[in-house]
Amino acid sequence: MDIFQAKTIQKIIGIPKHRYSYILMKVRIEPDVEKVIGTGNTNLFSFKKLMEFAIASTAIDIGIHPDIIIASLAYIENADVTWNLHLFDQNTKTNKLSYHTGFNLGAFFYCFSGDVTEKAKWPTIIKTKDNINFEYSKGDDPHTVSKVIQYWESVIMQGINNALGYSTLNLSEIKKNILSKL
Helix, strand or coil: CCCECHHHHHHHHCCCHHHHHHHHHHHCCCCCCECCCCCCCCCEECHHHHHHHHHHHHHHHCCCCHHHHHHHHHHHHHCHHHHHCCCCCCCCCCCCEEEEEEEECCEEEEEEEECCCCCCCCCEEEECCCCEEEECCCCCCHHHHHHHHHHHHHHHHHHHHHCCEEEEEEHHHHHHHHHHCC
């Protein structure tokens, strides 16, 4: 497992020290290998945290508020999709995985699209011009799938089609960019 210091993270992601500090404070990315208190020592981060810095930096670049980034990172971290597609594994390539967040009717919505494997318990969301289709893994509980489909149809149809705004982060490209610099 590679371990990353602040300067290494800044260099890989291509951010200045003040942006790194801003992400650390506002998005509250905590060191997960070693946290130091005081001066003269360096916090140490895993590849997973490096990915979180890169995702947060990209989100800030496109104008997403830190509170939304915090919620998004929690959503990404806890989704089966990101683990089944090895988003946080630096030794595995991640194909076509995007993350979407939007705002509508006073609420935010979050979802994934791309290559969701059969192991992932999450829908692949395919948006065409007029509708959204859902594909699920074989073996998913039909009752649960039905409820999830109803929920997502409601949220996404209201969200994307009538959204006040939404954004997409191409997680596989963010990871590819990081891996090219290691």
